[in-house]
Amino acid sequence: MNAPIDPSRLKFGIGQPVSRKEDPVLLRGQGRYSDDLSLPGQAHAVMVRSPYAHGVIRGIDVAEALAMPGVLAVITGRDLEAAGIGPMPVGITQKNRDGSPARTPTQPVLTTDKVRFVGDPVAMVVAETAKDARDAAEAVVLDIDPLPAVTEARDAAAEGAPILYDDVPGNLVSDFHYGDAAAVEAAFAGAAHVTRMAIRNSRVVVSPMEPRSALATVEDGRYVLRMGSQGVFGMRGNIAKVMHVENEGLRVLTGNVGGSFGMKSSVYPEYPALLHAAKMLGRPVKWTDSRSESFLSDSHGRDHDFEVSLALDAEGHFLALRVTGFANLGAYLSNSTTLPATMNTVKNVISVYRTPLVEVSTRCMLTNTTPVGAYRGAGRPEGNYYMERLVDTAAREMGIDRVELRRRNHIRADQIPYKAPSGMHYDSGDFPAILEEALAAADWDNFPARRAESRRRGKLRGIGIGHYLEVTAPPNKEMGGIRFDEDGGVTILTGTLDYGQGHASPFAQVLVDRLGIPFDRIRLQQGDSDLLIAGGGTGGSRSIMASGQALSTASAQVIEKGRQLAGQVLEASAEDIEFEPSSENGGRFAIAGTDRGIGIMELATAARGMGESLDVSTTDQYEDSAFPNGCHIAEVEIDEDTGEAEVVRYTTVNDFGVLVNPMLVAGQAHGGIVQGIGQCLTEQTAYSEDGQLLSGSYMDYGLPRAAHAPFFGFASHPVPARTNALGAKGCGEAGCAGSLPSVMNAIVDALAERGVTHVDMPATPAKLWSILHEGAA
Template sequence: MNVPFDTFQVKYGIGQPVSRKEDPVLLRGEGRYSDDLNLPGQLYAVMVRSPYAHAVLRGIDATEAKDMPGVLAIYTGQDLAAADIGPMLANVGQKNRDGTDVRIPRQMPLTIDRVRYVGEPVAMVIAETAKQARDAAEAVVLDVGVLPAVTEAREAGEATPLYDEVPGNLLLDYHYGDAEKVAGAFARAAHVTRLPLRNNRIVVAPMEPRSALASFEAEELRFILRLGTQGVFGMRNNIAKVMGVEPAQLRVLTGNVGGSFGMKASVYPEYISILYAARALGRPVKWTDERSESFLSDSHGRDHDLTGELALDAEGHFLAVRMTGFANLGAYLSNATVIPPTSNTVKNVVGVYRTPLVEVSTRCMFTNTTPVGAYRGAGRPEGNYYMERLVSAAAREMGIDPIELRRRNHIQPAQIPYATPAGTVYDSGEFPAVLDEALVAADWDGFSARRAESRRQGKLRGRGIGHYLEVTAPPSKEMGGIRFEVDGTVTIITGTLDYGQGHASPFAQVLVDRLGIPFDRIKLVQGDSDELIAGGGTGGSRSIMASGTAIAEASALVIEKGRQLAGHLLEAALEDIEFSAGRFHIAGTDRGIDILDLAARLRMAPGLPDDLPRSLDVEHADQYEESAFPNGCHIAEVEIDPETGMTSIDRYVMVNDFGVLINPMLVEGQAHGGVVQGIGQALTELTAYDPDGQLLSGSFMDYGLPRAVDTPSFSFQSRPVPARTNVLGAKGCGEAGCAGALPAVMNAVVDALAEVGVNHIDMPATPARIWQAIQAQSSDGRHQRPSA
């Protein structure tokens, strides 16, 4: 290496704000997303989707469609079933509160007997062009017997069952906690705060709609699927099960991915169907979702309807928190659907507070709506939203300053490690100090003057706190591969996957830190299942902890192999070989060899002894066991125009503890993105169905994604306390913005509306809902929950 290692460490090591490696390519428009991919002779698939939310499927008439120009085939669920493809089974991993097993219904890639939501695929048209396939799909006629539909989880128990084997539409009757002890705590409480808390359904709406290209290699009896996803290793294994083939018979490839945050992690019916078609027709088959279809076909997020209760003693100390209610699963189940309203709510609702008891009871219900999956945070923002709304409401009801109430209940640094009633153990954190820094950054003491100025302008002004803690990085197995290439570069191979986060730079920074490899010589492979021996994909804010730990451990293995090989080449004893700053050297001398030079020498060194490694390459898989606990305090100030209900966010401050920041610039960007998604859910994003199950908010004309004008400038500060649960000291940051934003924004909205007597409003606090709440209060002096 011609440049001293110290130069790379200072500029590109851990803790440096290094630009994203992939940005120049993306900014030049040279990214390779799924729809950019094409193969010679490819055909095009279009799905025939149900226009009914609930109906018996008596028959499918494709007579006219089959004779249309360019059409090669039209497949139904019967065709796939005859080939022993399906069903698509999810894994709940939990039992009902009475100890009985959950009965999971079968989902076929193309439904056979009944349609259960608008947009469900019932057939697939294959044609020479996409336009020909679309025209033919419109000519397919469904013979159905329409059934009553239900869209609200709270009403699903009395509705027509979606499945014969799931009476009352109840998939899972979940319960956590000691109900008797919790009831006792509430019985002796001096005060109980109780709030209805609706976590509204979200359309994920990534920048890149889903697309996939399937091919079949007949000689090798092997499928290849190119698509955007969050992890190719798990996607390969799950799809192989549905297809009835061994994982080795399927290769999954992913290039650039234009956003996901949960939605693209699942196996979808379209992927299975085009793989079947590619084999049946002997030609590649491409499918690309249109935006109007994606509102129906992509999994939605959230949709929980719970009542939160917080029991406090006379001094305001927390005695217990209890959450009871319903979760809307949609029409089918994915692997992540039940986690947010059940176990992840349990783990995250306690937050930064000493709360002796927690109880969560959730009835997970099927409805005639688009299936729900993981969405940014998947239960972490929800749990924090519930607790922070309860804390702010309790402070108002008891006449205790909201800051003082939080301080009275903080888990103190001296109490860490702290075992929570949710079964987690916090390893690090300085929660009181984080709150104090946020108060200073937000100019908390100057709020009165700003509120007075807003009043002079006829506006309502409020401030809100979101003092959050997340349980991130669920246990998983992750790969950290390091390969020294012939051209002098080094490739990192790992099973997480970048769908916008910017993995290449921080992963390279870990390698710079551990091995002294020049930053510009490091490449990253994540999107090829053939390259992986393990991989949990990206999710749960786990990437830098899981992949970073695996890369660090793999680096240690490289060093151990290098010491053996350097000792041989330098003719020195193993115990005399040391490694530092990218160089192996004989202790006490200036004799040594750089790591890249050693890798090059090995390729030219014949006749190594049999007991020595043949290269520095490492394939390593780490079993990541311990979670981490990022936390922080977000403070928002909003102004509301009572004449229109319009809300604007005037100030937004966040102080976060993400542990060791591998790349502070990327961390801040992730926090900004999460906050904007939280603002959207809190104020504008409303997924609405009519009573017949038709999606009323089915386009960007009707669905309120936040725009740049809806967001403030953010004040971002860090108060990092290194995690003790991983070698890097990192805690994860990708979903924390949502966890802080939901309660901060909604507490601010309620604080503003409290001036006119409104003490609660559900998300999304749209202008219409706010105006209705104000009008209801002014007309009869009592708060009424506004309608959508």
């Protein structure tokens, strides 16, 4: 007979909406972010950046700066090269269509020959105070011969375009191709209907609440860097390569992080330059980015320019999908480089639909702009956006109801497991059911009445669907560590990193479920590279799957160790020891068929007295991705007089598999939706022809505000994943994947009566007013 489930385990176990452990500390202002850190005797650094988008460096005169009060050093790229530091690491790249490797230009830590974007770092000033460093940075004289600049990827590919690197002809890093071109061409040739669209995935400025900051020092003969990051294990390895030291020669520490969205996963030039300065001066050196500088120096997101096409038969069944165009990489290659516009687009663009063939061709171009890196979703929202815009447009062109067209082409539940032409194997899901549930929740059938009511108020109202599927958790290795501490607490060690998601509670919930450890005794340690044996960081919506599975593996090892130790304490054979995680006072080891046993926390103390331990440190290699999916339905009103669009109603039904903490899942979805709304309506990154960033502050760049966020209808239709121990699928980037297509489809639907068939992001008031009053599409 099973023992009754402990109510406290129900309260804090998997599936419960447990509050975030870290919130009381953060809400009291007691968080420890990178700029909060100071060390005795620290100096301060300021970067000297290029005011030109493109130009040849003739000289850098630092004499006046060095003579200014408080200045300790002015470091240039030549100084770093002489010290054997550099070049910067190159991230993931894709091969050319002919199988040859991508062209990867060399990026020095501080540029020495040419500047290639406004904000390109050319020197670092170190002084006693931040004010002294700023004053001296303004005194560094740059002798630069300006060159013509190019800011658009399509323009960078044109004949006669300015060339950024002599060893990258035509500015082309990679001419990527995926798919059977001949088969796709045949499908298009035999199609009854083809929908074609030119579509932009607009560039965004990544805007976490916390700007980048770092504090470098040398301790016990090795480098130590305290910084915001998305994972200390990988960051240590990449910076160590730049510094040309073994991994053990560098320690990376990350405390609280005020957001990242992909941006803080990269190695930036400031980090190795700071480490060099700390070693050279023999004292800590701190740097904190200003918000104005972060607009220039932090990697941007998105920026793709595609033609997308969908071939259909006479009944509207999809035959083939083609995506062709350009990706703007900026001036240098970031950590993710070509991935969002190449393989991540391939993996995600098929979404929830039976599409026999897919072809993606992307020319990845260098331009005189801030480098582009990963941004919330990194190809997942993009792929879903392209497909959903195509579906709506094809439905309108063919005279088929847009809901019916989706129904005809769904991958049905009885067809799963399903191998998509992207090479992905969908393991679970019920896409038709989610669409129907979303339509009902959104009151789809009564939309015409709401549209008529809006029209009476002088507003145009549209409704849009964003039916999405993401490929999350790319295969990787992750650490699962469980440490029973002398104070009676238990510490989780894992190589993901919480930069706002709230890992502490759901990870603790896994241990409550697997081991019955009291929730309030569990701590989380992620931010010290010295304590990790593996770690893929947080990205790709992988954390609960990667760390959760690793902790499940580690928990099983704790139970096995516990059975051996409990056998000694209870004077019984280990084979006779059973473990029950649901006992009254936490997990309990007991002799089968008796009432003799010992609690897991008591056993940890007893083991310590025996010179033994329940501690486990393991790694778990997971090979299979997961496939979160869902359907967002947005309703938008457009004011004809002002062109302002407002999201007035929003419904979302999602399949995130097993929800370890439903409250945090909803919060992650809300945040992603608002970021998507911002890209749709307000965020516009603009460059002048000579490469100056025109939207270089929040006076010019429109982040979404609270007024842009509607009340969200949020529901779950979970189908457990079969690819990981928890059955979870990930949720962190899904909000963007659903909001981009649903909001933009709603805007086009609102304007359809004016003959509008497509609007590119962002749909600003000025753009929509021009469409309404000047007929500008």
